[in-house]
């Protein structure tokens with residue numbers, strides 16, 4: 183009797199199993215933008231940190247409370263020094279990064295297009311790329327002077343090499359079929375480069391810009407270590423040497439914000455220039 | 461303008477790809493090239509259009525291309541080769557931009573080919589928004605825009621589903637009946653070959669040489685009425701190719 187019941191139950195289970203919907207397995211790897219999450223994460227972390235500082239869970243010696251850092255930031259704004267520091271830093275960043283990127287794109291294209299340039303320059307690039315540019319800073323000071331020259335040069339060199347490498351990688355990856363198509367329609371060499379190779383390499387070039395922008399901000403602080411009166415990096419280093427940790431955190435927050443803004447701008451550029459991508 | 465392939469042979473390193481190919485492509489004639497996979501059909505087509513040079517032999521052009529032909533030898537590629545960042549109009553315009561035409565002239569040519577390929581409604585679409593058949597129509601429009609003397613087509617329909625293929629075949633037959641273009645059409649589809657070809661060249665397996673040239677005299681636009689004759693031709697072609705295809709297959713397994 184019990185056996186029969188079990189069997190009947192089994193059959194019912196089997197029947198139920200037969201009509202279940204096919205499980206969905208296709209999700210997970212699609213890139214979607216969820217806009218509200220990022221600010222939420224930031225707010226939660228900062229709130230937790232503030233809470234920890236207020237209750238004494240995080241000692242003030244270890245890490246200043248966000249409110250203190252915010253106070254330092256307000257002081258900076260009110261004294262008018264923020265504009266001074268920020269403009270000094272932005273000037274170095276923008277000149278260094280844009281010159282480094284433009285030169286890097288040019289050299290990357292040369293390496294991508296001409297076998298002779300590739301043979302001559304790509305080993306050189308590989309040899310110099312891994313050298314930390316910070317190590318060369320004293321040399322830059324000798325070569326370009328203690329003023330703006332050495333700082334811009336550090337950022338320029340730091341962004342130049344990764345841009346070269348991503349650019350010629352991008353040129354190498356342009357669909358050969360499209361180039362062949364251009365040749366088959368009798369396009370000039372220059373047309374093929376401008377209308378097929380450059381747009382084809384643009385995705386790689388833009389993601390190279392993303393990387394080099396971060397590198398530029400990292401190097402900014404390093405470059406402002408020597409002989410800089412103004413600049414976010416100089417401000418952070420001064421705060422650090424005085425153990426004014428609230429100012430230090432405020433400065434770091436400014437750097438992060440700069441990074442976020444750069445990333446956003448490049449994201450916009452990608453949306454605009456690469457709207458043809460699937 | 462006629463083309464004459466004179467005794468073409470080619471090797472890639474150790475591998476002989478083509479051997480003693482001698483072939484004429486006459487004005488207003490569609491020459492279909494069929495053969496087993498890897499026998500050098502695409503390579504041959506690259507030689508005809510001057511994208512690559514054969515190791516021995518040469519391709520000669522007999523008679524001048526028509527005055528108004530902007531690009532006498534024009535390809536239609538299997539994978540369409542459209543620039544993904546340009547719209548339909550932009551892709552067609554690409555082929556015209558290096559020929560010193562005024563913007564107005566370019567525009568009128570583009571409008572004309574769009575109408576002929578029934579693409580006028582899609583002029584501003586990007587390739588990613590188009591279906592496969594539509595993309596190939598854009599590629600055909602681009603080829604027509606430069607007024608080719610000879611069209612070189614490398615399996616132009618093989619990336620498409622069979623219904624779309626039929627539709628595009630009809631388009632090509634229409635086009636030929638109206639304008640009578642010259643073409644070299646590479647395919648592995650014997651049915652396409654008998655529907656389009658005036659002359660069907662059967663290549664042997666690698667190294668590819670000409671096994672036979674089959675002529676079909678029925679006018680293109682009447683072929684739909686001669687299904688039996690075409691079937692027979694197709695059977696004849698298949699009989700020729702069967703052993704070659706089989707041998708080519710074995711070769712891959714053994715080698």
Ligand SMILES: Nc1ncnc2c1ncn2[C@@H]1O[C@H](COP(=O)(O)OP(=O)(O)OP(=O)(O)O)[C@@H](O)[C@H]1O
Pocket residue numbers: 472477495496497498499500501502503504648666
């Ligand atoms: N650039 C190249 N370098 C070396 N070998 C090549 C090159 N191009 C083609 N081959 C070889 O030449 C042979 C013929 O190639 P081809 O593409 O012309 O064949 P096919 O007849 O078009 O084949 P399919 O029907 O598969 O398109 C193949 O074995 C291929 O591997």
Ligand SMILES: [Mg+2]
Pocket residue numbers: 501502503614
């Ligand atoms: Mg091929």
